[in-house]
Amino acid sequence: MSNGQHDFRVIQQGFANHIKTPDTVVRPADVDDRHMAIYRDLFFKNVMGFLSGGFPVLAEIIGEQRWQGIGREFFSSHQSKTPYFLEISREFLSFLEHEYKLTEHDPAYMLELAHYEWLELFVDVEACDDANFVDGDILASIPVMSPVVEGFLYQYPVHKISITNAAPDPEPSALVVYRDRNDEVGFAQTNPFTLQLLALLKEGGRSAEEALLLLLTQSGLAENKAALEGGINTLRHWQQLGIIWGCEAKTTN
């Protein structure tokens, strides 16, 4: 079957394109405007609901009118592949990163803030296997990390941006967002060095002390006692926060 043989599919595409871009695509000839308006409104409100729910801080800072304009551009031009509603946020983030052209009205931190807002949702809902862990000394044994933990170095303090702090100066911000042992989302501000430590620990297979010493050696700080103690304190703190859940259960062999 070739596509061209299906007249009804051409009708469908015209119907859909008018809903996406009503300003430039005329409605199907056999549908009156009053009825077509129901579809236009339902669809756009639905999509805007997902976007405003997923990016509440960005939406408020951008402002209602421009936010609607960006939402319309997303709905008109971006081909969303995901059937999953919680992943519409990821589609929008991808649209902002790859298809949207920042304007002079957009804050310079727009993409970073959108990424951070998406990350908070992602960490909350991402499916993962149950973590198997025991309490113990993470320095001596292999730590079990939160099954959902992500760290990023942002150029802006995205975690502090709000409608009342909408024009912050650039300030490199190393942020860790994670799911704790009670399934609550937490975040911690750290530094680029400990982001590397996080990445090493996520690889697995090393005790916290081994990971720390490896990183210190790579950074030429192997003999630096203050750096070692600082690292140990960070790791203990991470265990209290729930970035590290515990230790791998020892197996006898």
Added chain:
Amino acid sequence: MPNYPVSGTGLGLRRALLGPLSSVNPEQINFMEVAPENWIGVGGRLGKAFRSYTERFDFMCHGLSLSIGSPDELDIAFIKQVRDFMKEHDIKAYSEHLSYCSSEGHMYDLMPIPFTEEAVRYVAQRIQTVQDIIEQPLIIENVSAYAQPGKQMEEIEFLNAVVEEANCRLLLDVNNVYVNSINHGFDAKDYLQKIPTDKISYLHIAGHYEEAVDLLVDTHGASVKQDVWDLLDFTYQHHGVIPTLLERDFNIPSVDDLMSEIRLIKQAQRLAGGDHVQRTA
């Protein structure tokens, strides 16, 4: 005795209801329904809360993104994820809308398929593809519509032709029949009488919004209107007592209010001569 995937009365489970419904038991709500698109791949506290429901209640999948009538290709990987999700949670069956929600990408709401012979064959073939993957009949629902672009036959003819040709099952949404009867000017009872009884797997009932006297919108955001209750009674009289689920997706009221509407369904089922509730698990 008809063979239904669930029995009694049901309620659509929303994320907002996970807390409020925690003390309700399967004698009060006999089965539940979820959109797989809201739950596949969801873990954490939400995933655990959902699991606590599927362990206690009989469940149906009521999909939103299959886009069975779409000009876009079927998403085979997604259909397999639905199949695996159903196995994981022991979900009884999979229903979807006789509609499409994508055209060069997902649009996340339902559009009307043109009622043509060509569309019947196209949709029926796609339903069969889905049925081959999920290894059970797909249950197709009649949808509310506010326009009928490219129409070459009546809605009831289109619906019955698809069900016949695809050899699938039917989710009869009584509210949608009512909404469309007003929006497109047909006799709702005549439509209901033309539905083949032996194809019906279960019923939906819901509230709608009156945009104008001749234009109703299927919002699932209000209580069920009297005209729709009357049609539910008529459906039971004509087709027998069938498992029926209440949909409420917006302006969600208290559990007490939801339970009174559930009790009204139970009452209608009793008056129509049947209340055969049994756990199918």
